[in-house]
Amino acid sequence: MSSFSLPKSISKMYIHTGNVLNANDLTQKAGQNSTEEIVECLNTCLSNRPSPYSMNEKSFHLKCEECYNNNIEEEHEALRTGVKIFLTSNEVNHLEDALKNLFQELNYGVIDSVILAFNHGKDTLLADLLTLWAVLESYVNKQKITRIGVSDVDTELFISLYNNSIIKPTIVQINLNSCCVVPASLQEFTKDNDVQLLTHSDSYEILPHSCLVEIFEKQSEVNLRTPKLEWIIRYLTHVKCRGVLASKGYIVCLKCL
Template identity: 35%
Template sequence: MGSNGLIEGKKVIFSTGNIMSISDITKKPSQNSTQELIDAIKFTLKDYEKNSELSEAPNDTRFILRSDDIQAKIQENDLEDLKIGLKVFLTNDSEELLDEALKTALSWQLKVKKVTDVIVSFKKQELEQKADNLEEIKKIWLVLENYVQNGIVDELGVADIEEPTFRALYDWAKIKPNIIQINLATCCVVPPTLQSFCKEKDIKLFTHSDSSDILPDESVKEVFGAPLDLQWAVRFTIHIKCRGVLTTKGYCLCMSPKD
């Protein structure tokens, strides 16, 4: 499907809505996050073409959303009974883009004042697997700390950084990371030293299968039929705490024309 004039020199922010309400996606529980996101974007574009629900902000940013049941799902329970998690996929270390991603997810997508946790993933070259840039991570971490200090986020985490980098971040950070995610596709066994460190510091250690490059260039061209840049993507998940039931899941992302 082409971009159909949606971009035209403008930044576009998409909301896939609650993909748990799309049976064609929920029937594929084993697909990876990239394919899930691609399918969700395609459904969002189809919905847009049908309903033309497009709004435009004064700063030449367009918002395209799929009509769904997110607010109804959230309002079925007290916010205190929900575990709301955000995973932010960044393409660079821009504090402005991180702030935009979080504010978009909180205020526009979910319309909540607080979430349980935020995990940040930095894009890496899959073949090169460049070394972590601690200074880049610190810049981003300072933005995240502000969200905790302002009572908007309870816990912070990072994905797919090396153990020495994680230890250095932990020692440096004013607000310590509570969560680390390890991709078993690149690390077959979680290092015992990292397991011990996390146990000692009461850090949640999780494994996952997300690619740090969640929407590669070839996937962008497949979906939009145009060369666009992914600025950021956020995946949101909402569980009912007492039962651990996933009720809501989806993505919001920002695309811009290539320079």
């Protein structure tokens, strides 16, 4: 395997795993959590070179050749795609970048739902959340996204977001690993306002920097310092009438240091 290095002008690396359901070694294993699955996907994508890629003056886009085939027999009208975007900061341009890449990579006209995961605990400010929310609202107004929601915000902050937003969140996710019982006030509010209340088991930090260090240390032929995570997209596409999972993948944005 030949040495692989990026020009110094490259500031962003984008990695798209493609449909991980197409690769036996990337499908969900018993006991494997989301972080472990992402790490496995990134290791595979970086190891299986040469893979399809594109590059411009400032960014590098890598696609996992082994499982990039996203062809699904059903027509798009029969599919429902749900997306979760994990942000590491409240930078609006990061969310805009994630959404731009989402639609470019999947080539779908409309995404059924997008859940925003931006959680700085008690330090999460309503003003920051509303600024990010406005970006999602713009996509709803353009009829590119049907439903929008948030993950892992406390009840008070969620209610404030609901009351202060123009387009209301219709989904809220909570992590049962950190909250064994759904707060009664949140249950009541979601029921009264027709908000879908979901649970998840994603790690608080979906891809810790220590994992990135391990990934890039393994790739000795990749002449690149350990980059910094900016955002991760996870998408799930189901066949509507059957509820069958047809496609699952990740798009990861890394800032080259």
